Amino acid sequence: MKFKNSALMLSVALATFACSKDDSVVEQETLQTEKETFQGAERAYFDQSGPIQKGSYLGLPISYENVNGEYIFEGDIIIPQDMMHSKDTKLVLENGDDPELVKSVGRTGGRWPNNTVYYQIASNLPNQSRVTNAIASWESNTNLRFVARTNQSNYIYFQPGGGCSSSVGMVGGRQNINLASGCSTGNTIHEIGHAVGLWHEQSRVDRDQYVTINFNNIQAGKEHNFQTYVQRGRDGDEYTSTLDFGSIMMYGPNSFSKNGQPTITKKDGSSYSVQRTALSSDDLQGIAQMYPNGGDEPTYVNGQYYTVNGLRVYRYNDKWYYYTSSNGWREVVYRNGAWYYA
Numbered sequence: 288m289k290f291k292n293s294a295l296m297l298s299v300a301l302a303t304f305a306c307s308k309d310d311s312v313v314e315q316e317t318l319q320t321e322k323e324t325f326q327g328a329e330r331a332y333f334d335q336s337g338p339i340q341k342g343s344y345l346g347l348p349i350s351y352e353n354v355n356g357e358y359i360f361e362g363d364i365i366i367p368q369d370m371m372h373s374k375d376t377k378l379v380l381e382n383g384d385d386p387e388l389v390k391s392v393g394r395t396g397g398r399w400p401n402n403t404v405y406y407q408i409a410s411n412l413p414n415q416s417r418v419t420n421a422i423a424s425w426e427s428n429t430n431l432r433f434v435a436r437t438n439q440s441n442y443i444y445f446q447p448g449g450g451c452s453s454s455v456g457m458v459g460g461r462q463n464i465n466l467a468s469g470c471s472t473g474n475t476i477h478e479i480g481h482a483v484g485l486w487h488e489q490s491r492v493d494r495d496q497y498v499t500i501n502f503n504n505i506q507a508g509k510e511h512n513f514q515t516y517v518q519r520g521r522d523g524d525e526y527t528s529t530l531d532f533g534s535i536m537m538y539g540p541n542s543f544s545k546n547g548q549p550t551i552t553k554k555d556g557s558s559y560s561v562q563r564t565a566l567s568s569d570d571l572q573g574i575a576q577m578y579p580n581g582g583d584e585p586t587y588v589n590g591q592y593y594t595v596n597g598l599r600v601y602r603y604n605d606k607w608y609y610y611t612s613s614n615g616w617r618e619v620v621y622r623n624g625a626w627y628y629a
């Protein structure tokens with residue numbers, strides 16, 4: 288997909304800015320031949336990085352980047368600090384366990400109730416039409432409604448930042464979407480996508496059927512950004528049958544490249560274009576299932592797997608079952624935001 292010149296120039300300028308402290312990566316930008324396609328991925332900080340650390344999130348281990356005390360993964364996703372634990376928590380609780388042990392966000396958790404997202408824009412955020420235009424795009428294409436906050440406790444706060452970043456799903460309380468001056472309306476649509484529960488498209492559980500991740504071309508220490516969300520232990524459902532290269536949540540083919548060579552290629556070795564102008568038709572198909580008209584709960588079909596609140600569960604006879612190698616299949620029930628053994 289072609290980009291308007293202004294958007295193209297912006298992405299090239301951003302890439303250069305982002306990499307200005309690393310000569311080898313600046314060189315990479317000059318080597319790129321497909322100047323008319325979006326090559327990158329949103330970054331929480333264009334000019335900062337930090338050590339890779341390990342912790343536990345949603346009950347499973349995770350590698351994340353600690354940038355001045357902020358926990359970042361996949362480049363632009365913020366993990367709330369109070370959801371990061373030093374050791375694993377239980378995914379399924381026994382009766383009597385503390386439900387506070389399990390707290391989740393994701394495509395199947397952390398949704399905004401009643402299809403309503405409350406938000407506030409920091410008065411010092413430049414170019415606020417990026418936000419209002421991105422919201423208008425969401426509202427005209429989905430069942431979600433964005434309402435300027437008065438006193439609601441759960442809301443998105445759009446504020447200036449060192450890059451473009453967001454948490455995934457409704458976290459609870461104020462959650463920031465950070466927008467550097469270089470973040471476009473399209474980048475803002477992408478970050479809102481995270482905030483309403485979308486992961487990156489290339490982290491689909493089945494992405495290896497569609498793409499090859501070229502780990503030899505990925506910058507040292509950034510490999511963890513290319514795991515599927517299931518490999519990382521995150522929750523998530525696939526609402527469309529195939530990976531959508533046109534998704535606004537898809538990484539560019541050269542994201543986190545150390546040498547100008549693609550980090551993501553199609554399975555046949557060819558490249559692809561990504562876009563940051565609008566939600567794709569497949570994006571809209573998935574979002575319509577996450578946030579159906581009227582805000583109804585999703586209908587679960589017997590005989591199918593789902594990931595709900597971080598747990599991969601099987602629907603059978605209108606009940607849920609969870610498999611572990613030690614216990615085999617056990618019935619589980621979901622109540623008050625946590626899974627319990629029945």
Ligand SMILES: [Zn+2]
Nearest residue numbers: 329363364477
């Ligand atoms: Zn992102």
